[in-house]
Amino acid sequence: MAGNSQRKGAMRKAGTKKGQTVGSGGQRRRGLEPKGPTPKATERTKHPAARKARADAKKAEAAAKKAPAPRSGARGGTSVRTKKDGSELVIGRNAVVEALRAGVPGTALHVQTFLDTDDRVKEAVVLATEARIPLKESSRPDLDRITQGAVHQGLALAVPAYEYADAEDLLDRADEAGEAALVVALDGITDPRNLGAIVRSAAAFGAHGVVVPERRSAGMTAAAWKTSAGAAARVPVARVTNLTRALKAYADAGCMVIGLAAGGTTLDDLDPELASGPLVVVVGSEGDGLSRLVAESCDVMVGIPMTNDTESLNAGVAAGVTLYAVSHARRTP
Numbered sequence: 459m460a461g462n463s464q465r466k467g468a469m470r471k472a473g474t475k476k477g478q479t480v481g482s483g484g485q486r487r488r489g490l491e492p493k494g495p496t497p498k499a500t501e502r503t504k505h506p507a508a509r510k511a512r513a514d515a516k517k518a519e520a521a522a523k524k525a526p527a528p529r530s531g532a533r534g535g536t537s538v539r540t541k542k543d544g545s546e547l548v549i550g551r552n553a554v555v556e557a558l559r560a561g562v563p564g565t566a567l568h569v570q571t572f573l574d575t576d577d578r579v580k581e582a583v584v585l586a587t588e589a590r591i592p593l594k595e596s597s598r599p600d601l602d603r604i605t606q607g608a609v610h611q612g613l614a615l616a617v618p619a620y621e622y623a624d625a626e627d628l629l630d631r632a633d634e635a636g637e638a639a640l641v642v643a644l645d646g647i648t649d650p651r652n653l654g655a656i657v658r659s660a661a662a663f664g665a666h667g668v669v670v671p672e673r674r675s676a677g678m679t680a681a682a683w684k685t686s687a688g689a690a691a692r693v694p695v696a697r698v699t700n701l702t703r704a705l706k707a708y709a710d711a712g713c714m715v716i717g718l719a720a721g722g723t724t725l726d727d728l729d730p731e732l733a734s735g736p737l738v739v740v741v742g743s744e745g746d747g748l749s750r751l752v753a754e755s756c757d758v759m760v761g762i763p764m765t766n767d768t769e770s771l772n773a774g775v776a777a778g779v780t781l782y783a784v785s786h787a788r789r790t791p
Contacts, residue, residue, distance in 0.1 A: 538680055539605060544619030546680050549605050551578040554613045558585035560684040561691060562617055568596045568604065570612035582613055591615075620678035623694035625704050628667035629711055631694065632736070635666070639713060639736040640784065643669040645701060645752045646743035647773050650676040653695075654685025655774030656741065661689035663781035664788075665739075668693060671701040705738065705755040713738045715756045717748050718776055722759030725783045732758070733787035741777045 499507035537553035540546050548557045548564075555578050558564070567586040573579060586593060601610050632639035642660050647653055653668075653676040660668055676682060677697070683690045698704040705715050713736040740756055742748035753759070762771060762779050771779070 537608075539608065540679065544677070546617040547605060548615040548617060548680050549608045549610045549613075551576075551582070551611045551613050554578075554615045555582050555585070557615055557617070557680055557684055558582055558589065558591075560686075561589075561688045562615070562680050562683045564589070564591040564615045565618050566592050566594050566616040568594050568601060568614040568616070570601050570610075571595045571597055573612040579613065582615075586615075617680045620683075620695070622678070622697040623667065625669055625696045625698050625707065627694065628669070628696055629708075629713075629736075632666045637664070637666070638734060638788075639738075640665045640781075641667055641669060641708065641713070641738045642777060642781070643701060643705060643738055643740045644675060644773075645671070645740060645748050646674060646746055647741065648674065648676050648743070649773075650679045650682035651685045652676065652772065652774045653678070654682040654687075654690070656777045657682070657686040657693050657695065658689040659774070659778035659781050661686075661693045662778075663785040665693065665781060668695045669701070669704060670695060670697055672697055672699055702751045702755050705740065705752065708738045709755070709757070712736050714758065715740060716758045716760050717753055717756035718742065718761065718780060719747060719753070719759040720761050722761040724763045725760055725780065726763055728760060728783055728787055730787045730790060733784045737784060739777070739780055739784065741773055741780070744771070744773050744776075 499505045500511045502508055537550045538546050538548055548554050548562070554567070558567075558581075564586065567582065569579070569583065583593065596604065598612075601612070601614060605614055628641050629639050640663075642656060642665050644653065644656065647656070647670070653670065657668055659665075670677065678690060678695050686693075709715055714732055715738045716732075717740040719742075740748060740752060742752070747753075748756070760780070762776060764771070
């Protein structure tokens with residue numbers, strides 16, 4: 459009855475703030491209200507999809523830690539992976555197409571299965587077919603494994619290790635051609651593009667080969683081959699253990715050894731008689747020049763005349779200028 463505060467359902471229990479004990483007070487009605495869209499499976503911590511996503515993230519993080527550094531040759535500007543045996547893997551669509559255009563020899567062109575092709579992929583396949591390079595279809599996981607996590611874009615060109623000649627073979631090559639030997643020896647040239655440019659100049663001016671030391675020197679990589687613009691297929695490159703010893707062997711075989719140095723006799727005064735005989739031209743790095751022992755092995759030091767504003771030339775340019783001067787002297791009666 460009205461005013462009876464003792465009736466059931468009208469009392470508030472001591473120590474509680476939940477309100478009346480009888481009736482839902484609208485809680486059931488509020489429980490039926492929408493709570494928004496259902497979270498994605500990957501966002502629900504106990505869902506199998508969420509557990510798989512966390513596992514995949516951990517694997518990706520571990521792979522990133524094992525991946526090569528940006529300048530180690532597998533990713534970044536070089537787009538080349540070099541193996542211990544000297545073979546290489548040219549990676550990425552642009553790099554592969556440029557290598558095939560330059561005639562870089564390959565043993566296999568790996569093409570990702572179900573790859574979205576573009577002009578570069580089509581050209582790579584055509585060039586590889588024309589060069590009789592085997593085509594190998596590889597799955598995405600296989601290419602990831604082969605390239606060790608590099609960004610391959612679905613293409614990778616396997617390049618075999620370069621087969622170096624013996625230093626003596628270069629003199630034999632000159633004898634077979636009935637010409638006075640002309641050999642280019644490199645001291646401290648570490649940039650493969652410089653090596654490729656020198657090989658190209660050697661081919662242009664009639665040199666019979668190029669000699670490089672095993673240590674602290676660039677080798678005939680895919681980058682050097684590409685820079686040579688195909689000249690590496692015509693001019694042999696020899697690798698020696700000790701450059702000083704190799705120069706002495708050339709001297710004992712009757713060659714004159716001339717080294718490029720800023721303070722040497724100018725090329726304008728190069729003795730035609732000296733240039734017409736068996737000759738070894740030694741080129742050093744742009745910064746350090748010739749090492750002491752190599753310089754002591756030279757019979758004559760020559761320099762390229764330049765204006766006072768220019769201190770030195772790139773090694774590839776210096777070699778080209780010198781070889782032209784030698785070629786001109788040999789052609790001049």
